[in-house]
Amino acid sequence: MSNHQNPRDDSRSSVELSEMTLQSQDTDIATAAPTRAQTDRIRTTEAKSQGRLIRERFFRHKGALAGIALLVLIFLLAFSSIGFAGIPGWWNKDYDVLAARFNEGRPTLTLWPFSLGEHPFGQDVLGRDYFALTMRGTQTSLIIAFIVGLVAMVIGTTVGALAGYFRGWTEAFLMRITDVVITIPTVVIAAAVAGIVAKAGIIPFAVFLGIVTWTGLARLVRGEFLSLREKEFVESAKSVGASSFRIIFRHILPNTVGVIIVSTTLAISGAILLETALSYLGLGVVSPDTSLGKAINDNRSALTVRPWLFLWPGAFIIGIALAVNFIGDGLRDAFDPKQTRVKQ
Numbered sequence: 036m037s038n039h040q041n042p043r044d045d046s047r048s049s050v051e052l053s054e055m056t057l058q059s060q061d062t063d064i065a066t067a068a069p070t071r072a073q074t075d076r077i078r079t080t081e082a083k084s085q086g087r088l089i090r091e092r093f094f095r096h097k098g099a100l101a102g103i104a105l106l107v108l109i110f111l112l113a114f115s116s117i118g119f120a121g122i123p124g125w126w127n128k129d130y131d132v133l134a135a136r137f138n139e140g141r142p143t144l145t146l147w148p149f150s151l152g153e154h155p156f157g158q159d160v161l162g163r164d165y166f167a168l169t170m171r172g173t174q175t176s177l178i179i180a181f182i183v184g185l186v187a188m189v190i191g192t193t194v195g196a197l198a199g200y201f202r203g204w205t206e207a208f209l210m211r212i213t214d215v216v217i218t219i220p221t222v223v224i225a226a227a228v229a230g231i232v233a234k235a236g237i238i239p240f241a242v243f244l245g246i247v248t249w250t251g252l253a254r255l256v257r258g259e260f261l262s263l264r265e266k267e268f269v270e271s272a273k274s275v276g277a278s279s280f281r282i283i284f285r286h287i288l289p290n291t292v293g294v295i296i297v298s299t300t301l302a303i304s305g306a307i308l309l310e311t312a313l314s315y316l317g318l319g320v321v322s323p324d325t326s327l328g329k330a331i332n333d334n335r336s337a338l339t340v341r342p343w344l345f346l347w348p349g350a351f352i353i354g355i356a357l358a359v360n361f362i363g364d365g366l367r368d369a370f371d372p373k374q375t376r377v378k379q
Contacts, residue, residue: 092369099365106358109351113173116166130167131323134158142343156347159334168330169347175326176310176355179241183306186245188299191252192288198253199260200283210257217250222312229318237320244306252298259291293370300363304356311352327352 093099118124136158137143142165143152156165194213198206216224224247233240263269264287272282313319314328315335325333327348334344 089369092371093365096365096368098361099369102358102361102365105354106362109173109354109358110177113170113177117170117174119174126167126170128154128164128167130163130171130325132163134162134164136162140341157341157343159344160337160341165344165347168325169327169351172325172327172330172348173351173355175237175320175324176307176328176352179237179244179310179320179326180303180306180355180359182238182241183245183248183310184299184303186242187249187252187302187306188295190246191249191298192256192291192295194249195253195256195258196260196283196288196291199257200264200279200287206257209253213250213253216247221247221309225309225313226316226318229313233313233319233321237324237326240319241306244309248302248306248309252295252302255294255298256291259294260287263287263290293366297363297367297370300359300366304359304363307352307356307359 114124116124116126117128117130137153140154140158140160140162142155142157144150144155145152151166154164154166156169159165159168194209198209225244229240229243232243269282269286272286277286310319310326311328311331314326315332317332320326320329330348331345334341337344
């Protein structure tokens with residue numbers, strides 16, 4: 036009996052040994068180094084996952100979503116109501132047309148039942164429709180704010196990147212210029228030149244404000260570059276002969292995009308308030324154009340008798356500034372590397 040069982044046992048042992056060998060081979064294949072194609076696919080998946088994580092963080096930030104909704108609402112109302120660049124809007128009155136005062140210039144807007152009336156925001160002391168005037172002021176303030184943010188982003192990023200990467204005399208020269216601009220209050224610089232520049236139009240005026248508001252972003256970008264230039268991926272790029280231009284724009288700059296976006300958002304919010312302050316002082320937008328700050332300045336003598344002339348421009352200034360700040364807070368939290376998961 037035992038003689039017949041031994042071949043069977045040997046056969047079973049051979050099968051088990053073969054299975055163990057195959058499992059060992061599978062394990063060796065699974066633990067082997069991934070191919071280049073697999074590595075690229077893994078990196079792409081990781082990049083997409085990181086981008087998706089940032090989006091999820093941002094869209095779970097209730098303040099940021101409220102800011103986006105408010106800013107889009109203001110933007111659509113301002114540009115669709117009175118039109119822009121020759122495109123007519125749905126409102127039938129112009130902001131620069133004088134007319135007899137209706138209902139003593141008081142607002143005709145009613146919430147229940149909802150009705151805009153003849154002049155929903157009332158009329159100013161000259162009889163101009165204040166709704167159309169406020170919408171034009173909102174258009175101007177938004178255009179100026181976003182141009183200021185764009186110009187400040189370009190200058191600040193360029194200066195900070197060059198100073199942080201090249202160090203030496205380049206950093207010393209650029210940072211000394213930055214220090215000089217920082218030591219002079221922005222309002223003082225703007226007040227000294229803005230009155231002259233504003234006469235050329237809102238675009239040159241906005242570009243000038245961007246030129247004097249880039250310093251904060253430059254310092255932040257420089258700090259990021261000082262940290263990232265010492266990382267292993269930068270040393271690897273240098274070892275294969277990558278140029279400084281390629282290292283800056285292809286390797287380091289993408290890793291600072293979070294700081295740049297957040298700082299630019301806050302610069303836009305600050306530009307709204309800066310433009311308002313200068314226009315209120317008579318150093319901003321000039322007639323026949325208008326802005327929210329200029330609308331308040333033009334009607335400051337009517338504060339006690341027609342308070343709505345301050346209410347509407349002031350409400351839009353606060354709304355735009357709060358919306359942009361909320362969006363900036365959401366972006367800052369979304370790009371924060373310390374937040375490793377999305378809050379539920």
